[in-house]
Amino acid sequence: MSNTWKHRPPCLVYLAIFNPSLATTSRDRESALAAEDQICLFYSPTTASLDEKARQVGLATALINFTRGGHKVIEYLEDGLQNSILRNVLIRSWEAFKLFHKGIEHIRKTQSIEAARRVLEEFYAGFLPRIDFGTLDLLDAFDGIQFASLPKTSYLQVSSLIQLLKSTFPVLQHPILLWHDHLVWNGLADFETLKPLYTYMTDPETGRVYDGIVNQVKHKGEPxxxxxxxSLKTARSSGRTLLKSARRGGKFSGYLVGPTNPGTVGAIELKNVFLGTTDKVEHHLIVYQYEEECTLVVPVPVSSPNKADITKGEFYARLATFLDNHLKTLVNVLADGWASARNLGEFADQHFRYFYYNSMNLAFKTSIGSYKSTVLTADLVQCLNSMHDTFVGETERGHNAVNEMCVKSAVTDSWVVGRRSGSRELYLVFPKSDMGLVDVDDEVKKFTMAYFSDILQ
Amino acid sequence: MNAEPLEKALFATGTGVVENDLSSSVPDVGVMSLQEEANIADAEQVLSRSEDPSRPDLIAETRRRSFANHKDEARPKKDVLHRHTDEGPNNSRWTHRKKHFFILSSAGKPIYSRYGDESKLSSFMGLIQAILSFFASDDDSVRCLNAGSHKFVFTMKGPLYLVAVSSTGESEAQLRQQLGYLYSQILFILTSTQLTRIFETRVNYDLRNLLAGTEMFLDQLARSFQQSPGFFLGAFQCLRMSSRLRQKISSTLSMANPQGLAFGMLLAKEHLIGLIRPKRYSLHPNDLHLLSNMVQSSSGFRSGETWTPVCLPQFNNRAFLHAYVSFVGPDLCFVLVSTDKDSFFEMSQYKQEIVRRLEEGACVDGIDEAIRSVPYSIVEIGVPQLRHFICKSTTLVQYTQPTPSPPYTKKDDWKRLLTVYQRASEALQARSDPMQMFFHAGTAEAVVGCVVASYEIYAAFGPLVSKATAMEAINALQKWIKRHEDHIFINSVPVIGGKT
Structure with a gap:
């Protein structure tokens, strides 16, 4: 059995979302199947028969009851997949769902259980195909935020623009500025609140198909x-494309979320999302993109006092002019800042295969896969995954947290080093090396001293 | 065959055992078959149809009685295991246990539970069976479930289901290996032939009938997983002694081997002193673990000579061998495994002969001395940074370790260290991408695991040790091992019939 498994990458067999308390109490046998169907809010594949659904949901209920002697009730089966990563994918899907729909309970209260079922089905039908269960890696595990690296002067320019924006348009109190997928400014309370919104906006799948939020204003099928x-394997954002795209003509500027034609007179239809770490609060969303480079994302709380502004077309025309004028210069500043940071780090990025993540601000940075010289083989990616799983597992159990792990493969002679210090994790890979443990430690020291001296000892 | 062995046994016992002890603890084969015929009903019916001339049904049944006797007799002594029969799924002590093991038949009949009374767990076992057969009906099998910090590991072996539920942080592979040991322990008592036949004949058979009295073996085994590294290393620990003494013992063991002797060994607690084996076979460490586990499980073995059928699954999982067990000192024990079920007398005589020769050769004092100085202290190695280490010889499947010194004298700290060792050993022995070097720094300690020539070395340091210091210490340790190689390992195992 293990042989056939090995050659088939993992894939999703089924995903079910259910709530046992929804079952009606009728105990007669005919309604048993129907009852299982009642609990089940969503089931993928949707083609599964009622019988099959009932079986799997029944099993999952049984497993949850069975393991309730433990502490948690998050369940999933594992084979060749790392738990922590798989769980993060599930949590991410749920965060995304809550971003658009607040929660099942909310839909149930405001509409009906039938509506909840329909919404879930629509959502997951779009979401699940995006996940490639065969190639999950640290990017899926962390789901972090890419920060723009800026010199102090550029940062001050950004800051002053944001202040100007807030005072000119008092309704826009929480602006988020992105340069490509890099975060330049976060106006939300914290990064956890930002995360689902950031993940949604920067997801290369967003915009490809109609999802009810984003305008279809770009070329067909373009994110x-x-x-x-x-994925760590593909280098979609190799530096050159970023720079090149900056010089190409005919780039898109306009509202991604908001009126497609800012001159529109009359009421504007507002798109809503739900933000917040504990209590999801409804926000209207406005997203403006300048020349495909800078994206301003502004959530406006529904309860905002100046809310009336954003229902008028005239407001959007003013905002667009304001942004066009100011972002023109800022774009170059951001591109320069990025290029200089990139040049500074180029040597490190080409010579070290590293992955850095800080769970405090969700920042991550990696050179893996960015250059030809830093591509990793699948087994090394797997090794990183399992190391991360160990860090997470030991921390969850609480006693003896792991601070550092170094392993050398007997087959490929590669070193994999993982370090964890507080909220930060750093992974380094040295493929095919004849170094000993002490030499590797020296290399790691060199690396951290040179490129992370300000944040890691 | 009825009364004879008993007489022989009585006659042959001369090693200072009081006769009172004998009548209860020695040789059961004959005595029991006379008395118990009426009671054997279940097992007998199932098994008597067999054409096997050695009639394993009787053997198993009589041994069952014999262990039951040992158990009763040993109850007041301190090494007897307390079975937690009052616990159950509705009891918070039961649910808070860190590691559970369950064994059930494929029909869902409870066979063994580490904690609690199996018969009170029958609904729980039924649930496990239901879950497993749910997957089986899809031509699938469930291998591992993760529920928060708990891992549920399932395995199907022959007609049995084995389940481990653990929050100890051990990996799925490690728990699976432990389930494998538990299964071997059942084969050790029943043989695979008998196990399959029982369930072929009667799917619903309650295997506890045949295993009653041997739960302590499983209990002891389950406890040992978290006390001794020998199980996850797949290796055995030897008694450290001078090579001259070891040579002497080896040559003594290979003298005058009786007919039928398959394996002979001299054990001091869980340490191996000497071993003798047939020319073409070696004793698998797993089998050795099972024999040693049996001897340690019951203090009944301490009082006199015991003759009992055993199956060594790695050697041959289909047939019974016969083990002669006799303690000749408080911690010194002979285990002789014979292929001939009537060779009790020969084995006993052989043992006496060896004891006599060891005494003549002044080896006994040496052995006593060696037992007293074991386990040795980490100070001897002369590497102050080193907190503890394990060195396993992959060719000899033996390992050595110093006695745990602070902080590992505390049970929890020792368990934690073992878990890290376990993880290191898993990384080094991985079948698909094995590691050559493993370094792990936690808040409590740093552990290095590495493969050097034919050794696996695992060493524990303070959590802030520098890698340079750790590697220096490992080099120094390696030198020490090289120097003491023939003291800590048995380099050559004498072969039966090698000398006369």
Missing amino acids: VIATRRV
Whole structure:
């Protein structure tokens, strides 16, 4: 059995969302199947028969009851997949769902359970095909935010623009500025609140098909922001394309979320999302993109006092003019800042295969896969995954957290080093090396001293 | 065959055992078959149809009685295991246990539970069976479930289901290996032939009938997983002694081997002193673990000579061998495994002969001395940074370790260290991408695992040790091992019939 498994990459067999408390109490046998169907809010594949659904949901209920002697009730089966990563994918899908729909309970209260079922089905039908269960890696595990690196002067320019924006348009109190997929400014309360929104905006799948939020104003099938990497293997955002795209003509400027024609007179239809870490609060969303490079994302709380502004077409025309004028210069500043940071780090990026993540601000940075010289083989990616799983597992159990792990493969002679310090994790890979443990440690020291001296000891 | 062995046994026992002890603890084969015929009903009916001339049904049944006797007799002594029969799924102590093991038949009949009374767990076992057969009906099998910090590991072996539920942080592979040991322990008592036949004949058979009295073996085994590294290393620990003494013992063991002797060994607690084997076979460490586990499980073995059928699954999982067990000192034990079920007398005589020769050769004092100085202290190695280490010889499948010194004298700290060792050993022995070097720094300690020539070395340091210091220490340790190689390992195992 293990042989056939090995050659078939993992794939999703089924996903079910259910709530046992929805079952009616009728105990007669004919309604048993129907009852299982009642609990089940969503089932993928949707082609599964009622019988099959009932079986799997029944099993999952049984497993949850069975393992309730433990503590948590998140369940999933594992084979060759790392738990922590798989769980993160599930949590991410749920965060995304809540971004658009607040929660099942909310739909149930405001509409009906039938509506909830329909919404879930629509959502997951779009979401699930995006995930390639065969190639999950650290990017899926962390789901972090790419920060723009800026020199202090550029940062001050950004800051002053944001202040100007806030005072000119008092309704826009929480602006988020992105340069490609890099975060330049976060006006939300914290990064956790930002995360689902950021993930949605920078997802290369967003904008490809109609999803009810984003305007279909770009070329058919083109993502809203194309530069985010989805896997350690592919280098979608290799530096050159970023720079090149900056010089290409005929780029899109306009509202991604908001009126497609800002001159429109009359009421504007507003798109809503739900933001917040504990309590999801409804926000109207406005997204403006300048020349495909800068994207301003502004959530406006529904309860905002100046809300009336954003229902008028005239407001959007004013905002567009304001942004066009100011972003023109800022775009170059951002591109320069990025290019100089890139040149500074180029040597490191080409010579070290590293992955850095900080769970405090969700920042991540990696050179893996960005250059030909830093591509990793699948087994090394797997090794990183399992190392991350160990870090997570040990921390969850609480006693003896792991600070550092170094392993050398006997087959490929590669070193994999993982370090964890507080909220930060750093992974380094040295393929095919004849170094000993001490030499590797020296290399890691050199690396951290040179490129992370300000944040890691 | 009825009364004879008993007489022989009585006659042959001369090693200072009081006769009272004998009547209860020695040789059961004959005695029991006379008394118990009426009671054997279940097992007998199932098994008597067999054409097997050695009639394993009787053997198993009599041994069952014999262990039951040992158990009763040993109850007041301190090494007897307390079975937690009052616990159950509705009891918070039961649910808070860190590691559970369950064994059930494929029909869902409970066979063994580490904690609690199996018979009170029958609905729980039924649930496990239901879950497993649910997957089986899809031509699938469930291997592992993760529920928060708990891992549920399932395995199907022959007609049995084995399940581990653990929050210890051990990996799925490690728990699966432990389930494998538990299964071997059942084969050790029943043989695979008998196990399959029982369930072929009667799917619903309650295997506890045949295993009653041997739960302590499984209990002891389950506890050992978290006390001794020998199980996850797949290796055995030897008693450290001078090579001259070891040579002497080896040559003594290979003298005058009786007919039928398959394996002979001299054990000191869980350490191996000497071993003798047939020319073409070696004793698998797993089998050795099972024999040693049996001897340690019951203090009944301490009082006199015991003759009992055993199956060594790695050697031959289909047939019974016969083990002669006799303690000749408080911690010194002979285990002789014979292929001939009537060779109790010969084995006993052989043992006496060896004891006599060891005494003549002044080896006994040496052995006592060696037992007293074991386990040795980490100070001897002369590497102050080193907190603890394990060195396993992959060719000899033996390992050595110093006695745990602080902080590992505390049970929890020792368990934690073992878990890290376990992870290191898993990385080094991985079948698909094995590691050559493993470094792990946690808040409590740093552990290095590495493969050097034919050794696997695992070493523990303080959590802030520098890698340079750790590697220096490992080099120094390697030198020490090289120097003491023939003291800590048995380099050559004498072969039966090698000398006369």
